Amino acid sequence: MSATQTSGARYAWQDWLVRLSAVAALLVSGLIIVPFQPWFAQVPSLDMSWAFAMNVAVAEHMVFGKDVIFTFGPWASVYTTLYHPATDTIMLIGSAIIAAGLCAGFALLAFDRRPALLLLLPLAISESILRDTIFFAVPLVVLLATARLSCAEDHPNFLKLTPARATLFLVSVCGVSTLPLIKGSFAGLAFGELGCAILMLILARRITLAATSAIVAIVSLCIGWSASGQSLVNLPNFFTAQRPIISGYSEAMSVHGPFLEVGLWMLPAVVALWMFFVNSERGYRRLLPVLGLAFYLFVVFKAGFVRQDGHQRMSSTSLLFVALSLATMLRKREAVVLGCASIAIWISLELSMAQGSLKYIADRPLWSYAMTSDGLARRLTDPAYFGNEFTNGLMKVRQTEPVSGIEGTTDVYPTDLSMLFANDIPWLGRPILQSYSVYRPQLDQANADHLTGKSAPQNVLFSVGAIDDRLRALEDALSWGALLTNYSIVGQQGKFIQMKKTLPPRATSTTPLVDTDAKTNEPVVIPAHDGIVIARIHMRPTLLGQAVLMAYKLPQVYIELALTTGKTVRYRYIPEMGETGFVLSPLVASNDDFVAMAAGHDTASVKEIRLVSPSNLLWKKNIHVTLETLRMQPQADAQKLFSSTK
Template sequence: MTNIEQHTAVNFRTYRNLFTTAIRLLLVITIACLFIPFYPKMPAAGLDNSWMFGMNEAIAQHMAFGRDVIFTFGPYASVYTKEYHPATGSLMLLGSVFLALAYTIGTLFLINKERWCLGLVYSLFLASLVYSRDSLLFSFTLIVAASAYKAMMLKETGSEKSKSINLALIILLFSLGLPALIKGSMLILCGAISILCFLLFVMKKEKALAVMSLALPASSMIFFWLVSGQSISDMPAYIANMGPIASGYTDAMSYVGKVSEIWNYLLASAVLCAGLFANRRQFKPENMFLWCIFSVFLFLAFKGGFVRHDGHASMAAISLITAALIYLSVTSNKLNLAVAGLCILASFYIINNYVKTNTAFLKHNIVQTYTKAYEGISNSLEDSHWLDKKFSAAVNNIKESANLPILQGTTDIYSYSQSDLIASGNQWNPRPILQSYSVYTESLAIKNRDHLLGANAPDNIIFSVEPLDHRFPALEDGTSWPALLSNYHPTMLRADNRLFLAKNPTPTNDANPTTIQSAIHHLGEEISVPDMASPVFVELDIKPNLFGHLANILFKSAQLKIKVTLTGGQSQEYRLISGFTKSGFIISPLVENTSDFGMLFGDSSFYEHKRVKSFSIVQVKGKTTFWQNEFSVKFKSLDLPPPIDLKKLYTFDPVTDAQSDPQKAPDSYCLGVIDLVNGVPPTKAMATSSLLRVDGWLATSTAEGPRPATPVIVLWNKNGQVKLIYTRVSMRPDVGAALKNPDLDKAGYVANADVSGLDGEYSLSLGFKEADQVKICQPSQSIVTIGKRTTHADK
């Protein structure tokens, strides 16, 4: 070889080494930017933001996870949320830096210098697409397992020093305990990976590593648990309570999406798993290990992405890309690129249904990954207190928007919106499962109820009915409703759908309803509800059959639906969650909103129109039955305190005498309708004893086009007496959109009147006031019988 050729070869190796070093450095920087919160989020209002703020505040108030707080997330939740709190900032940084270090070691161990191209692709993938924190945590566990596999291969060939391999494995196995303290459901995946690594090391006769694969994750959990300020005595409860949370999630949170996304994911996953076998002609234990870790990873990502099949599907898709890239790092076959390419195409198909993953989108994400980190570092160098200042400003914004008063004593808020309460400056005293939609099972529901009946019950409750996914409204924390009705009284109902409750001076420690009927019924059967003046409580023990149990383990079973029929004949349908029903809920009256719940504290005549006559339960769809046909039904009565005067709580619209007989307006002059009377569409004959609520919209024709009117509800009886109920404005953007006139967004109206002073049959009409004259827009379509209800089965 000539000197020129030697010089060229040396330069080529030098440039290649520099290039591969740069790629590896890029990978390290990218991982640091993703894991370490250089520019953390700040608290905000809303459902998800509320539990994020709540997890941080729980640490700040030294609450015990597993006892005081039982939720999907653990004491290191901030590593997942990247949300700043002065009390958890150092904890978030510790967990994030440690995970970033372990992730970097594992990634560099898998993607060696010879595979610099894969390192570049993985860096760009992380920077552009891994905005899902679930995907990042999931991918970490697969990297640990794949590193264990590669370590055994390197030891066989002797191409690397055993000491360096063992050191890398010790760090990776030790870090496997932290994800379970970030998100409790990671216990399943981390535990499975730990056990599979143990079996691999046993088969390869690596006794020390086999012991460490079980001991190090457990030691890590204990270490990080103690560092977070938690007591070791609470750790078993934290682990045990993840059982009902994980088992109840599938039924409670399932959501139906596009079936084609599921088939794309399953097909790509099957091809990848088949590709693992194609890489080895002869069977070896480590080959089965490799197949197992990918199968477990892909299966749990499938469950995480498609049980609640909405934007969560992107998490499964991103995990599939991760699996494909790690697959390339541990296998060598001509078909590998084709297998990985298929997985990536399937993933982009899924992701594109939620976000448009074009070049501009990917470029934006890449730029943001690095610039946000740079901006955060720069801010910290310029002002060491900038995070505390942003935190204070964010909390103050929440406080001003929610505008909650300072209440004496401790306070909890239902069903979520913890951010509003914490930011207000009130002393937060949460129930164990702090957001009501997460009370998936009977045991969790009872924990929340017992908190209200215990010595540490909050002095105040800020209450809202806010069901998720069109669930039956009384389901979420429904087991606690008897305790709320017995031990608290309402003090204020605000226009923002919040009912303020204060603890009674002498609260009862027992709010258990009394059984009045018990029987076995069947799916699809019409079940009569006892005719009682007081609210009726029901417990339903609906169980999946064997096929349903298998469906829940492998994916999800069919949803249940409840159809309730009111005494007036109207019907409503809602989603039913079996895990919520066993501990019980109020079936009658039908409580659909916060205002309805407040009525339960008053005289029963105010919710007369919402009494449920009967209900039936069916599987939503599908030829295959996932549920046992028979189920038990227990009806119970509630022993409630004397009713309060609702006039002190509700602002009822006045009922006045008409000064003159209303006149009929020309038909062409009016646009509008009565949509609902006492929550249901108007019929020819209706009845009420105390409350009359009328909703709808009205506009009048003018030379400039339709304009919002001043609606009034007109009642007159056969004696010629005319009563008027003046309405309030209710926003109706649907009307403005339909008639292409933004002014008509204010055409909605609502009247909420106490008509207990009236008696007899009244014609109900819609009218409007013009000057001092009331004009009828709509002839009487309904006769409302107003009078006291006098017959009950319990009287």
């Protein structure tokens, strides 16, 4: 055998080995994404509460978009990986569809040019603590694969369309189209990138693939929705009901952190966009893929940096997927530069966050592989394990938050729904099931209407609380009035006030107190009053502020309340939450304060307020304040409870 033949044989063997390893890496990647080892309800928490509620909503065939209006859809278990017997199949199959879509997309991108890059995919997935990163990556690879399939034949990135590649592409499309069933806020990225991909195919005259992709996307979405027990008639309403939840997120849920983190993330993101632009085709063919990548980066940026309390891990880990996917299309030197920059910034951002350490980064792949292997082994050899752990978890929740003596349907405010499920109490929840998410007027009204309508629960377990140090009365503001008039305090259950539905509703009367224009950063005096003061404050961002809010987030607003006791307190204030009418005086900062208010006692009257805005460029200085006095008959049981706690 000649030297040339020997070299060719060695190269063929090495190429075969690399491709075999790449296939194995894709298989491992898919297995890691599927949560064979889910987590179980144990210690009650805010996140466990809504995750558990999503599972129960599916199990009880509640209508998403009507009975349940929340960020998540009927496939929420694919995101939460919280075990429930009724949603375990959805969790496994849904995760497998997403895994297949991601792996098929990466196979399209890398297999013909740089299959060795696929060996890095399991590492990127295992470092994705927040599963959003994995879900975001599926539309990204579909966009980039479409860009390659739409290239001119003489372009270096051209990918010839074959039946096998068309099949892989459609598998990825199926993964993208089902993302909104997991989380409604994924719809923008999923449909945006799919629309961009289909338009690119049309412009490249791949009409058959474009039409087939559209059909596969629609059919996949409809089948997934129906398979989760939802009627197709309700699918459009699911998306329309998401609108206020999604549009109000940036203002209400923002948490600020070091702006240096934003700047660091921007560096590789801009470099990636520029490199992709330079390596794309000239002319109009460049526009759509570059816009698609820019939109992906924008969504990832907003997802991570609006709520900068650990969510920025979504953005930082997404850099790894961007670098890995673009490395299949860039020149080698550019791919190395982008990869090194992305890894360096990702590590820097990881180290700046809670629990950030090199050991934590190094351990995550080991945890992922261990959980996958253990979960697979249990699924195959001990399927009863999951049911037993589910039962044990409910017992732990029950021990932590025991409830007794409640008969009939019940809801819990503001968040801890898991206690109902663990104690086998029928849940009849409000549409927006977590009070911190009631941050737009229509959402506030929907929850209040629920309490006064025919579907109102017979009991309510209520606790005064709020996230992000918000003014407590802002969360489910209108519902406070409904609770005071339509329910009676009958006792306590641990840290909760127990309330029971009252018929007919308690009589009330209102008297106008103040209707005036005011300014931010200046005091507004509350006149002497006898009763509960309900406030409506109209405060809006400037045009520049609206643009900043759309692109990023606004500076936080605070409300300062001067009390008649001489004390001044300060809370986070969400302007839109203050428009419908919230309890301003007395200040209700605890359960005891709420009981005192229901008993007719004013324990902390407010004499003056001031809205503190750090920027009049972004928030309008002029505001409008409307106050009215609400009077109602004191509740007898509340008076007894108030006396016993004094």
